[in-house]
Amino acid sequence: MASTYSQADRRSARRARTIEDALDAAEAIMREQGVGGLSMSEVARRLGMRQPSLYKYFSSLHALFDALFARGLARTDAAVTAAIRRRPPGVPRLRAGARALMRWAVENPALAQLLYWRPVPGFEPSAETFAASRDQMATVRTELAAAAGSGQLRAAAATDEALLLYTVVISGVISQQLANEPGASFAAGRFSRLTDEALDMYFARYAPAGGTDADPRP
Amino acid sequence: MASTYSQADRRSARRARTIEDALDAAEAIMREQGVGGLSMSEVARRLGMRQPSLYKYFSSLHALFDALFARGLARTDAAVTAAIRRRPPGVPRLRAGARALMRWAVENPALAQLLYWRPVPGFEPSAETFAASRDQMATVRTELAAAAGSGQLRAAAATDEALLLYTVVISGVISQQLANEPGASFAAGRFSRLTDEALDMYFARYAPAGGTDADPRP
DNA sequence: GTCTATATGTTGATAGAC
DNA sequence: GTCTATCAACATATAGAC
Structure with missing residues (x-):
């Protein structure tokens, strides 16, 4: 079971990291375009991700x-x-x-x-x-x-x-x-x-x- | 010439009033929806005017x-x-x-x-x-x-x-x-x-x- | 969890008839 | 100065295949 456990661990770590990356991108967008310039689309774009995928991380x-x-x-x-x-x-x-x-x-x-x-x-x-x-x-x-x-x-x-x-x-x-x-x-x-x-x-x-x-x- | 003069006068007065009305509406929108919620469309809507017409008053x-x-x-x-x-x-x-x-x-x-x-x-x-x-x-x-x-x-x-x-x-x-x-x-x-x-x-x-x-x- | 496809809505701005 | 028509972007959010 050790390998299963560590796999789940890696998965959640990866997920946490994606979330941090998204927040970093969001911060950058707000810095550049103002708070009102933030959008799900732009965050997804900067993560190299399609916009609907981002909804798996932020509802x-x-x-x-x-x-x-x-x-x-x-x-x-x-x-x-x-x-x-x-x-x-x-x-x-x-x-x-x-x-x-x-x-x-x-x-x-x-x-x-x-x-x-x-x-x-x-x-x-x-x-x-x-x-x-x-x-x-x-x-x-x-x-x-x-x-x-x-x-x-x-x-x-x-x-x-x-x-x-x-x-x-x-x-x-x-x-x-x-x-x-x-x-x-x-x-x-x-x-x-x-x-x-x-x-x-x-x-x-x-x-x-x-x-x-x-x-x-x- | 007096009537022409006064007609032009009325026209510009009317224009000035429309501008004031637009600004009033804009203020109301910002109060209700925040500064970022202001849009030409919504102002025109509240004035009972089509959105392109508003561009005659604000470029x-x-x-x-x-x-x-x-x-x-x-x-x-x-x-x-x-x-x-x-x-x-x-x-x-x-x-x-x-x-x-x-x-x-x-x-x-x-x-x-x-x-x-x-x-x-x-x-x-x-x-x-x-x-x-x-x-x-x-x-x-x-x-x-x-x-x-x-x-x-x-x-x-x-x-x-x-x-x-x-x-x-x-x-x-x-x-x-x-x-x-x-x-x-x-x-x-x-x-x-x-x-x-x-x-x-x-x-x-x-x-x-x-x-x-x-x-x-x- | 990622994608495509899509529904649905909004916006700013311009062209041109009347 | 008003309108209709339209363009080109942009957005949020969902459905469903893989």
Whole structure:
């Protein structure tokens, strides 16, 4: 039975790889032609496959978008997680996470638009995909609470207002950069270069009265 | 000759009205189906007109988008101008203008997406339309300089950084509100309700050291 | 899981009669 | 300026042979 098992294994591995290839192609298409330019036909074309065959992997165009949304979430999660690893809780993690997120968005504009704007009429991420999105928000909330609890920030940082303003600042930088200078790198972009200053502005609002050195910039 | 003149007058007035009707219809379509859902066919359909006839008014789909972009600029300009009228220069105008802009964006999501995001692949506003956009930025720059010159804000407010951060904050609120709660009113939206707090955050960054009462909230 | 064939729909844009 | 007619693409999705 060993050979049967390994054959099935190879089969599913091959299938998984085809799916990844399809998502790669889809990302490229969105990068080149905008999110609205994505189509099953074009993805199939780039895979050297007939369009109906692609339906064996994605049951509809919406399903393809959902897979891309999920991929975007996983990628941002990985980028943020890697960036905050071994950093102390609170402000340092919030700062590093925000920077990582902005860099990722500038370098992956296609997926970023899918995550941060609403470019596809009628498309909403599925329930489970959306749940993952909520988890990310919960992480931010936790770090804000840690910052408030440890005195790095005022108690007001552990509120909904602070959480929402955090997302406002991040999405503001990302939106302006992607809309006005789509091609620029994170280092060169007129808006993405202001990432640290934007975060300074945000954290200053919740800085403790005393003015400690709780928020050292790297 | 009087009757000829007035006939031509009526003709051009009628033409202008048809164009306005077409733009109204286009706005409605974008509101209902997203910016990408706009098509010449659907606009013509709603006007009770055959699709080829619409080409007498707009030479292409891109031309229609450009007219919509220009309309959006004119509308925001009118909203902002009305809001800052009779307000003293500097911070009061910056605050009132930003509020008016955010309110307008929430109430006109279709045009706002066209102005603040980049939802149409391959579409860029024409040179003259884009020039109007630059004019609006120049106005903000002027008010920031006025605020810095009169001591309402620190000298740092008269820099590119301050100008860009101003747009970051505004577009951040707008983007988050439109992407996450598309239907909500300005008063009810979780993000648009934070407009004043977001502006507080911004102006605090450029507040003079002394801490004057130069930034009274309405 | 791949293919061919096909149904069915949409679009942008042009030609030319009236 | 309006219409009919039409072209040429393009799309999503399904049926069914192999």
